[in-house]
Amino acid sequence: MNAPTAETHVVAEIQGRVGCITLNRPKALNALSLEMLRAITQALLAWKDDGMVLAVVVRGVNKEGPFGAFCAGGDIRFFHQAALAGNPALEDFFTEEYALNHLIHTYPKPYIALMDGIVMGGGMGISQGASLRIVTERSKLAMPETNIGLFPDVGGGYFLSRCPGRLGEYLALTGHVLGARDAMAAGLADGFIESGRLPGLWASLAQTPFENGASVERWCASHLSTTVVPGAWPMPEIDRVFALPDLTQIITTLEATDSDWARATAATLRQRSPLMLHVVLEQVRRARAMGLADDLRMERDMVHHCFHLRPGAQSETVEGIRALAVDKDHAPRWNPPRIEDVTPAQVAAFFESPWAANAHPLRQLG
DSSP: OOOOOHHHHEEEEEETTEEEEEEOOGGGTTOBOHHHHHHHHHHHHHHHTOTTOOEEEEEEEETTEEBSOOBOOBOHHHHHHHHHHTOTHHHHHHHHHHHHHHHHHTOSSOEEEEEOSEEETHHHHTTTTOSEEEEOTTOEEEOOGGGGTOOOOTTHHHHHTTSSTTHHHHHHHHOOOBOHHHHHHTTSOOEEOOGGGHHHHHHHHHHSOOSSHHHHHHHHHTTOBOOOOOOSSOHHHHHHHTTSSSHHHHHHHHHTOOSHHHHHHHHHHHHSOHHHHHHHHHHHHHHTTSOHHHHHHHHHHHHHHHHHTTTGGGSHHHHHHIIIIISOOOOOOOSSOSGGGOOHHHHHGGGSOSSOGGGOTTTTOO
8 A cells, every 4th residue: 555645635626617626634634744735836836827727716525525624734743753853844844834825815816715624723824815715514713823832823923913803812822713603703704604515516616607716706605604793702801801911911810800701711821831822922913013924924933933942842832742642641841831930031032033034934925
């Protein structure tokens, strides 16, 4: 038996006049490998200038068949192994992933994401830049990186900071999981369709005589409910607490607030990497004033520091992945251990670029 190749993990085909991308690594919930990033990038670049292709649609498959799982993120076990081995492919992964995120956000043709099932981390990276973001009753959206001692990357600073009010800080720090309607309320999805209707919509793309890209997007949009209902969170409380100047004040205020929401939120934050919580708050606030390319360059600096400020097993990210996905003891040994122990200098180090501007790995992004 040969191991499956990257080509089978990403199926890129033209159906009718639509470029169709299927993420086909169901055993790993379509987690992105470097080879998958390259295959998606290659297809998008080829179709960008192909007059036959009017639009692009992307989906995932689950173990039973099409749809049901979109993408659970980057391949964190690879991050762990590569960081411990000093494998330079780890650096390539993030450079190429963020370049792909930028390509999707700036793609000149409609790019339509069918965000059925789990859409987390890197899955958000390849869907938030879509011109039409479609969710179902099975959708579960999140940027849960603080759970593994990382930060919401793949442009997370950019798209979370543009959520209403201080919702971006809340979602970035807690990794709270959103269903379809909450994702729409947060501005992270555009329309809802029942998952049972996705196969019919997908099949219709090959058979419908579209005249241009806009008509492909209109056709997909015509199948959606776009009614937005308020999110299932206490927005005045989120704005009050998550606008506070720093993380110590946020946690102190939550722990002094007598509500189920405040208690649950404080308990969640106490489990996350204290250092990375401080870094993430700074990231979201800086990103609010940045364009996409500058945000991705900042995140590229940050992710380099996640693995190099403290090399190997001393990295918060390597320790977080170990606890969650490798040893699975769910007992990460964070350093510093408490939110109150993190110093401003420890946070500031993540925002100093290790590269001169003309040598930055993402210097070419517009």
